[in-house]
Amino acid sequence: MAATRTLSKYWLLTNDFIQNPYPVLEYVRQERPVCxxxxPGGGRAWVVTRYDDAKAALADPRFSRDIHVHYRLMSRKSGRAMTPPAxxxxHLANLEPPRHTPLRKAISFAxxxxxxEALRPRVVEIADELLNRLADQARPDLIAGYAEPLPVMTIAELMGVPAEAWPDFLRWSQALREHSPTDTSGVLDRNIRDxxxxxxxxxxxxxREPDDGLLSSLIHADPExxxxxxEILSTSFALMTGGNDTTASLVGGVIAALLTHPRERAQLLAEPGRWGAATDELIRYVNPISNALQRVTTEPVExxxxxxxxxxxxxxxVLSANRDPDQFPVHPEMLDLxxxxxxxxxxxxxxxxxSGAHLAKIITETAARRLFERFPEARLAIPPxxxxxxxxGLVRPLAALPVAW
Ligand code: HEM
Structure with missing residues (x-):
């Protein structure tokens, strides 16, 4: 197979791979499942591609998410002492037990x-507001005008951030996505500070003034x-950085999938009760993220x-695991609701x-339903x-999604 001869040592990062990762992943999964x-900065990583191995690694504490373990390794490799910002x-995504446990309990409770679910009516309103702004455009881009702002505005609403700060939120969220910890330009630091x-x-x-939002629930929780x-400040960073880009990637991907699968789109619009069950297959098929958050091994692991x-x-x-035929035996490459x-x-x-899986599904379902209910004739303005x-980072969003109404 061609992929055998052309597998570059940077294979995960080449543009060809980003545009269509599935043929290379099929080869890697069969021939070198841990590859x-x-x-780019030197050094190497190990990529786990089979579903069963991916699931086992996600549940294995020897593959650590502790940010201090990651920074120690980066410091050693770069010869420069680096410490993570507070x-x-x-926050929970960057820690392992015992510190992870109380953070996870607090967020699960709040x-x-x-x-x-209580946010659903607001998600509908925000989606409609965004669609109003796009309605008069001849060829709107549904990524910049819809998929990106909708999660940021919803998560801001979740945390009780007033609407006038939402544009800043969008800007900060983009800046956090675009800069890595090894970036020395100071942009990341400035955005984190702001x-x-x-x-x-x-x-x-x-x-001082509790309300019924998520932040107040965390701040005024029972003492135990x-x-x-x-920790609350850091948790709010986890919600923003964990929720915005991932959900934007999913919303854009699901809308693109339904634009290119008219039969499935018609079925969902005719029977909205099917959305719940259909969303997981749409997520598997669209693959909004390429990889889980990076791990570092704390000891040799087989x-x-x-x-x-x-x-x-x-x-x-995750891209590879979600298309592994050992787990999804019937045409894993197809959308099958x-x-x-x-x-x-x-x-x-x-x-x-x-922690945000339920909200991510609500945002995605609402975004797609409102769009197609309002513009049943919506179609891609470019060939698929x-x-x-x-x-x-770990997300793999569409760069743009131009449509015609
Ligand atoms: C389509 C949208 C989303 C995707 C694909 C996604 C994906 C993920 C993944 C893969 C993890 C596990 C990371 C790992 O173990 O490597 C995770 C964790 C997390 N996500 Fe999401 N996420 C989405 C939306 C959201 C939203 C909307 C929020 C919150 C508003 C959120 C908050 C979190 C938090 C706080 C964690 C850390 C949980 C922990 O470490 O205990 N995510 N997400």
Missing amino acids: EVSL EEAN FTPRRA LSAYMSALIAQKE RRLTLT IGGVTIPADEVVIIS TRPKPAHLSFGFGIHYC AELRYQQA
Whole structure:
């Protein structure tokens, strides 16, 4: 197969791969299911591609999410002492037990499916507002005008951030996505500082004047579940950075999938009761994220017949796992809304399973339903083969989605 001869040592990062990763992943999954890849700054990572291995790695504490373990490794490799900012060092996605446990309990208590469900009417309003702005445009871009702002505005609403700060939120969220910890331009630091100052003031305000929002629930929790203010601030960063780009990527991908699958789109519009069951298959098929958050091995670990040494970066390919025929035997490459309970890994697995999965589904379903109910004739304004993906951290969003009404 061609992929055998052309597998570059940077194979995970090439533009060809980003545009269509599936043929290379099929080869890697069959031939070298735990495979090395070079990283641009030097060094290497190990990529886990089979569904069973990916699921096992997500649940295995020897593949650590502790940000201090990651920074220690980066410091050693770069010869430069690096420490994580407090906003990143005190939230659940970047810690392992025992510190992860109380943070997870607090968020599970405050951010329930019921709280997400209560946001549904606001998500509908925000979606309609955004569609009003696009309605008069001849060829609107549904990524910049719809898929990107909708999650940011919803998550701002979830945390009780007033509407006048939403444009800043969008800007900060984009800036956090576009810069890596090794970036020395100072842009990342400046954005973290601005966002942190804003959120600290908001938390202080909610401490004085509680409301019924998520931040107030965390701040005024019962003493045995109460987090420190530093942890609450950091948790709010986790909700923003974890929720905005991922959900935007999913919303754009699902709308594109339904634009190119008119039969499935007609079925969902005719029987809206099917959305709940259909959403998981849409998530599996669209693959909004490429990889889970990076892990570092704390000791040598044997997986997929390979022993990964200690202190190695491990990338768990959700893209690959979600198309593994051993897990999804019937045409994994196809969108099949009748597929029984597709147990995709797009929201992770184990103790770090996504806290916002329920909200992400509500936003996605609402975004697609409102769009197609309002504009049943909506169609892609370019041939499907011209759609382009971007690689931005772990998400893989469409760069643009131009439509005609
Ligand atoms: C389509 C949208 C989303 C996708 C694909 C997604 C994906 C994920 C994944 C894969 C993880 C596990 C990370 C790992 O173990 O490597 C995760 C964790 C997390 N997600 Fe999401 N997410 C989405 C939306 C959201 C939203 C809307 C929120 C909140 C508003 C959110 C908040 C979180 C948090 C706080 C964690 C950390 C949980 C923990 O470490 O215990 N996510 N997400």
